[in-house]
Amino acid sequence: MKKSVLALGLVAVFLTSCGDKKKEEVKKEVETKVEAVKEEVKAEATDAVADNLELGKKLFTExxxxxxxxxxxxxxxxxxxxxxxxxxxxxxxxxxxxxxxxxxxxxxxxxxxxxxxxxxxxxxxxxxxxxxxxxxxxxxxxx
Ligand code: HEC
Structure with missing residues (x-):
């Protein structure tokens, strides 16, 4: 959740700080950032699943x-x-x-x-x- 807010924030920052950069360039940059944030969120979700399985395995023995x-x-x-x-x-x-x-x-x-x-x-x-x-x-x- 926080990450997507951050992503939106980045988009806003990029759009307002356009300067003399070409729109296309900015768009590309934003897309790259958004992709990076998405990857991070995905990795965190995978970690959460793995943590849950670890806990389950531990409890199953304990x-x-x-x-x-x-x-x-x-x-x-x-x-x-x-x-x-x-x-x-x-x-x-x-x-x-x-x-x-x-x-x-x-x-x-x-x-x-x-x-x-x-x-x-x-x-x-x-x-x-x-x-x-x-x-x-x-x-x-x-x-
Ligand atoms: C002392 C032995 C014993 C322990 C300890 C034990 N079980 Fe069982 N469990 C059984 C036996 C016997 C059955 C078969 C009867 C049945 O199906 O309800 C069974 C059945 C089950 C079933 C299938 C239920 C069904 O629908 O028939 C599940 C799920 C299960 N156990 C989970 C667990 C979990 C999770 C734990 C630990 C929190 C656990 N068991 C601890 C003996 C045990």
Whole structure:
């Protein structure tokens, strides 16, 4: 946001300080500056996504999810890939499940559901929406 205001400011400055420069030249210069600002904004956005995945990965280990969920194979809970597959197929929302707002769809065996439910009631309920978004973004990034 700030960057685009800056870009507009630059445009204004260039337009008012035209002097004896040809209009075409000024236009080109402005366009180059705007492109540079755009690139910077894009790089920042990419960094933000990477930071979020890093946080999600960290939480996945710290909050013990990794103990029961391996990327490729079933340990106690289904593998991350299996969870991703079912959630993608059913276009379901993992954050909602973690908030206890939607039922289990990956493994519906009552014993298994109870194990995961104990986590939801035990500590997942204390996690923030941002933390849950980061953790599920990390899970979905496991391919
Ligand atoms: C003690 C083992 C254990 C831990 C720790 C654990 N899970 Fe699970 N999880 C399970 C089991 C078992 C299932 C299968 C039952 C089910 O699908 O609800 C499951 C299922 C899931 C599912 C699929 C739910 C569905 O729709 O069926 C998600 C998503 C999930 N876990 C995420 C997490 C996250 C995120 C954490 C860490 C905050 C975590 N789990 C911690 C055992 C665990």
């Amino acid at each position: 909050k013990t999810c990794a103990t029961c969920h391996n990327p490729d194979m079933k340990v106690i809970g289904p593998s991350i890939k299996e969870i991703n597959k079912v959630y993608a197929e059913q276009n379901a929302n993992m954050v909602k499940f973690l908030k206890g707002e939607s039922p289990a769809i990956v493994d519906t065996d009552p014993g298994q559901v109870a194990i995961m439910k104990a986590n939801l009631d035990g500590f997942v309920k204390d996690m923030t929406g941002d933390e849950l978004a980061a953790i599920t973004a990390y899970m979905r990034s496991v391919k």
